[in-house]
Amino acid sequence: MMSCAPPSARLAARLNDLPFLCDGGLETHLVFHEGIDLPAFASFPLLETAAGRARLERWFARFIRLATERGVGFIVDTVTWRANADWGARLGYDAAALSRINREAVRFARDLVARYATPDAPILVAGIVGPRGDGYRAGRVDVDEAQAYHAPQISTLASAGVDLVCAMTLSTVEEAIGIVRAAAAVDVPSAISFTVETDARLADGTPLPDAIRWTDAATGSSAAYYMINCAHPSHFAPALTSGDDGWRARIRGVRANASTKSHAELDESETLDEGDPSDLAERTRALRAHLPRLSIIGGCCGTGERHIRAICEGVFAPAPLAGRTTPRTASRATLHGDPT
Template identity: 60%
Template sequence: MGKYRADLPQLKPGLFVSDGGMETTFIFHEGVDLPEFASFVLLDSEEGRARLRAYYERYLAIARRHGRGIILDGATWRANADWGAKLGYDVAALRRINALSIELIEGLRAEWETPDAPIVIGGAIGPRGDGYVAGRMSAGEAEAYHAPQIETFAQTAADMVGAYTLTYVEEAVGIARAARAANMPCAISFTVETDGRLVSGPTLGDAIETVDRETDAAPAYYMVNCAHPAHFEQALAADEPWMRRLAGVKANASMKSHAELDQSTTLDSGDPDDLGRRCKSLRAAHPSLRILGGCCGTDERHVAAICEACA
């Protein structure tokens, strides 16, 4: 049973932080080969686990310095059946790797947590397909597909599951239903394009309202990730009820579109201080935003800048 599973502290007043772009950090800053953009392969070696611990500790140090709680997600964004099969991981191997991801963070929590700065452990879930392309599953298919990973997390110390870079409503609905069946709180995080809409077409508000309607509001909260604030700040309408369900942002450092980023051979790290100021403005305009962190192209510099701007 997760320590905070029945009472997520990030839903209370105050600012929580999360990490930055794990995969882009390892590939572009540390020169690590991540086949299929899958960081979970690092869990299968002592060297890889040491890299992950060092990565997490950089963010834990920032959170401690600023007196903030933090959400740490496992390195399991790609650890589902289709991506696992491409890398030679069968059902049993994926179950082992998903559980190991939580065990690693659990050890860090024992070392770093303080009463005033809780550490929430998240089981990270990614889309069945690509994070920049709309998928094709029905809600029922998505529920069945993602259930094994969620059920594995439910048997660990994970406090919740976080589903990131989702591009269409049906997959979000399926994940939310699977999490509810496993008695796991879940956060649903959508990727949006430069116009603030999901790649599949709906507005962010329409997507949140549809998932809530189809699941009896099963998700604990919603987030936006893998987009620069300039791409979605105009899509946030503070006077609409769905905004109260949007609790966080994990922003890209770059203002480039997903199509541009997909074809780029270099990392656009943007301006950490500018990102910090933009996140501060977002939070000032939308008090429901209690979780701030980074996505592609961000690292500890960006999260530190966010903390400093929001001090």
């Protein structure tokens, strides 16, 4: 039977079923551990070759296997963080080429679902959207312009079959509002992941609580949930201990950096600071005391399998496998109420 609930509500209901794991810092792994040149820090060109696709599959497979071991779900990201007009143009991709590569990224992710999903580790596909500019520097952003700019990529990802679109490393409220509105226009659930500086503020100085409140106020709270990524827990944990609970309840996910360094310090570093996986796991576990709906865990810059394993073991208690009734995959049909 066709569900009458809006897409974001159906996604939220699905996320209530069990925790979901994400991968670590793909781009930093490729650059520092595999020696891969990533112009503009873009990983989507790897989809153009068999060798590149094999690298990507090896990366995601290790985290999917970890989710399977723990009996939790997994969210596989499309490698499209840089696959928008301005960044694509720097890499020689025009509008037609970007549409093609975004669709190919979704096909690749769906192939992973078909290959690796199990009854105890359902997989969602998140269509990843990145900032138009540098996510670590504040810039002037107009809401309507942001919506128009991101709409083509979001529409392509939605029509290609993602379960949701997730905007990562956003540093302005205006761009977040534009992305949420663009997603709502094509009836696909959206998630917003802000990045913060060491003072728990966005690059333009906006406090994290205000960023979430203002985005919700301007969009009718239509984003499915919020996340924090590309910052160490020590940067934003202090902001979670005061104020009302409403904005904190909107945060479902955290993908932290391994390093305690600031964005500016990381930009200048010629080596990878992988931090302390055990400490990162403990700090992530401690966040649950202030984030009542935290159920999506992964990593960002500098994190790999050992970080995510430590976090997973520290945050997600082992789930009993016997008698589980979780469906094999959390498919788009399940999330959107389509008949099967």
